[in-house]
Amino acid sequence: MPRIEEVTQQLSNKFKDGITGIDQPGATQFFADIKKEKVKDICNEIIKMGGRYLVSIGYDNIARDQTLGMIHTFAFDRDNIFCGIRTSVPEQNPVMDSITPDIPNAGWSEREYIDHLGMKFSGHPKPKRLILSDDWPEGLYPLRKSVPWNIQPPSAEGVAYQLDECPEGCTVVPVGPYHPTLHEPAHFALYVDGETIKGCDYRGFMVHRGIEKLCQTQLTYNEIPFVAERICGICGSVHATSYAQSVETAGNIKISRRAEYIRTIMLEIERVHSHLLWLGVAGHLIGFNTVFMHSWRVREPVMWLGERMTGNRKTYGMIVVGGVRRDITPEIKQDILNVMKKIEEELIVIKNAIVGDTSIHKRTKNVGRITKEDAIKWSLVGPVARARGVDIDVRRDHPYAAYDDMQFSVPVVDTCDVWGTVLVRVLETFESIHIIRQALDKMPDDGPILTELAEPIAPFKHAIAGVEAPRGEVVHYIITGEENRPERWRVRAPTYPNLQGVPLMLLNNELADAPIIIGSIDPCFSCTERVQVVDIRSGGVKVLSKAELEAFAKKK
């Protein structure tokens, strides 16, 4: 019997009266409808069976049955299964048990729906405001369908987020929202005793702009990939691919093999430049700007390659529902191989230059140390988890695009500190180059790159799609809707779980190490908060008058 049936059988045997129905649309995912009283028991059982918590999805179902829906999703990594545990609470009394005491990573997801849908979770350890701004009026829940997408509540004075209680004998050191080591706004309040960090509170989501609501109410299926791509300035294709895959799974659309190969190549090119970017930023954070300058110098040809392949150095705009937009011609293929050869040579030089450098070791070894057990408990993902010995990778565990044809190894180290994340990322870059070469070699020569949608996508189908982004695992959950747009689209970026583990990593470290620890998860606050970030081209140096500048810009 396939493992997925074993899992569903085991669950329905154990919770005969708790599970009202099981929906299994494909060989790799199932959705169980359960009674809300049993949500805690069933989620704990799934964790015991080897499941890994992904994200929770709340949605407004008031128009149909006067309820607010809640879906907890899990992954069984060894068996290639995604599962969703669906439940609902009545609109009048939206209270359900919190799963956060046992699964700490669900904390943010649940707080998100306290803010967005007005749900209540009994037993939540920290039911504070997470996403909405402090002056957002009480009782106005933006994700409910009755609230228009463009509502603008009045601003208020004299409201502020109440930080957690400072432990006795500690001083609060605020880091952010504008701080040299954070590239985007986020506020960390570090509680320090002397130089040692004893605790941390986080207030972020300062740039939350409600992309999900916008896409659920205004845009159509094939416009969303372009908005999804702009969720993150660095891993854009990842979000577009994940969104497209979720729609394709829900709508049963089969795309051509060549398109899957092109997607694989785009994702790996993105990983190469993202890891080089991170290596530079990490060097910068520990005050080692040689690494910063040179890994960014090596990265630049990848950006130009992207420009030649897709027409833009970032936000490639390649991926749409049904395939990709541009083909890889033989000339481009040769171009990719040449660039990759050069990157590989240069990266070996950088690796040899930094791998034995004692000043880097001193700044990163034994810094941000957490155990493998904690990493699993907090459901950390990506290089952050792999540096703690947790062997997970969506590309291998839940193969998508053309990864089932690729042969690659997943680097896992067990140093459990920031140095481990450096190692994992450098090794992964070599693996990515290896995958790109394989994909170019094995790619089928013909076939359409874009599959036309034969019929409209059926409404109210659920689907989960995971994609391994450079920072970890991206999860998109979709409920298809009428009117050619999703009913609910939920994005979970890798920083979302990883940032929740940061307080644990900071604990008992030196204050001066805080930037590199926060940096080690490669934080992307805009992904987490689902807004746009902009890639900036460098500007001029001399001060020109406005007219001069304009004349200059128009000359060309």
Added chain:
Amino acid sequence: MWLSSKIKQVLMALKPGVVTLKYPYEPHPVPPDFRGQPYWDHHKCVGCGGCAAHCPARTIMVRDLCQEVRVMLYDGSRCTYCGRCSDVCPEDAITMTDKFELATGDKRDVTQSMELFMATCKRCGRCYEHETVNAIDRMSLKGFRYDNLEMRAVIPVSTEHLDTALLEKTEKYKRPEKLGE
């Protein structure tokens, strides 16, 4: 160990030499398929509005003043240069040019507006009913669109017949106000 790493780092830094480009003092050419500022060829445009229906940023707006005159406005100030308009254009009227230095103090520099004279079918009063597969049907766009070009706002409403009440409503359209004001 420390010293050998430092020597390797010096060699790493010396080998490439100066890599900084002289831009903007020297022009920076872009590759042939670059997605720069889109350009509308009014000779080719049939006014189907497919680009407006597919623009993720809602940059392209259509307004029908009457059966014969259709105004199309491209507001480049919020364009994301995804090139979707040029993909879906059935007449290849839209090309992505190589212009990318578009910073300007005047919004009109990045705006294009076209007034298209639409033909009316002499037999039925509407142009597109005869064919079963044509561009208009594929775009699933109804006869008249009511975007507010002055406010640069998209009002996602279109009807089959010119609706004077709706036209008036869009003319009086105001952006959503803040609650409580």
